[in-house]
Amino acid sequence: MKISKQSLEEQAADFLRQQILAGHYVSGDKLTESTLAKDLELSRTTVRMALNTLASEGLVSQKPYAGWSVTTLTDHDIWEIYHLRVALESQAAQMAAETITPEKAVRLRKELDVFKEICQQDGVSITEVTFYDFELHKLIIELSESARLAHMYKSVINQLSIYIRITHFDFDIEDSANTHIGLVEAICAGEPERARKLAIENISTFTEMGHKLKHEHTKQMDED
Known part of the structure; x- marks a missing residue:
């Protein structure tokens, strides 16, 4: 048995x-x-x-x-989740770059290669691309060697995944993996500050959303 x-x-x-x-x-x-x-x-x-x-x-x-x-997420929920993701992923990228080893670099580059292959497949869905996007970022979180950060990220990314499916963005599936190349190389090269900045820039799918939600959140607070 x-x-x-x-x-x-x-x-x-x-x-x-x-x-x-x-x-x-x-x-x-x-x-x-x-x-x-x-x-x-x-x-x-x-x-x-x-x-x-x-x-x-x-x-x-x-x-x-x-x-x-x-769970149904409100605009304020998404505003919070968006900024948490930026904070956690940028911190993880910096920490991963600070503790990078040749073995870790091999793992990270292999994960990116898998992501690239998925994005090049015909008929691949945004759900599949999002899954492999998150897999890459979860590996970066793991490589940061922070158990607490990993626990926090799991909760945020699960909620974010729900939101992505019910919204519509101008999402370039084919180029999604390529936008991570600079981030991965910065981590593998052991460049913490560049890795942190690129991690923030990499959340390009949500950048416009983040500004929009921040504006709406500020407007709501002013009205209250």
């Missing part, structure tokens, strides 16, 4: 997390404990614990008398 090291709760949380991040459940979708328990062949208690785990990650929320649903 093959024994899983994960508890049933962890397995359920992993499955539901993947379903949400893959877009099978979208913002606002209701998640019924009894239905999920039946579909997953688990107890409602196990499903509830899994949903609580996802709630701590910002992926689902629970309202009294309304039950569970996939």
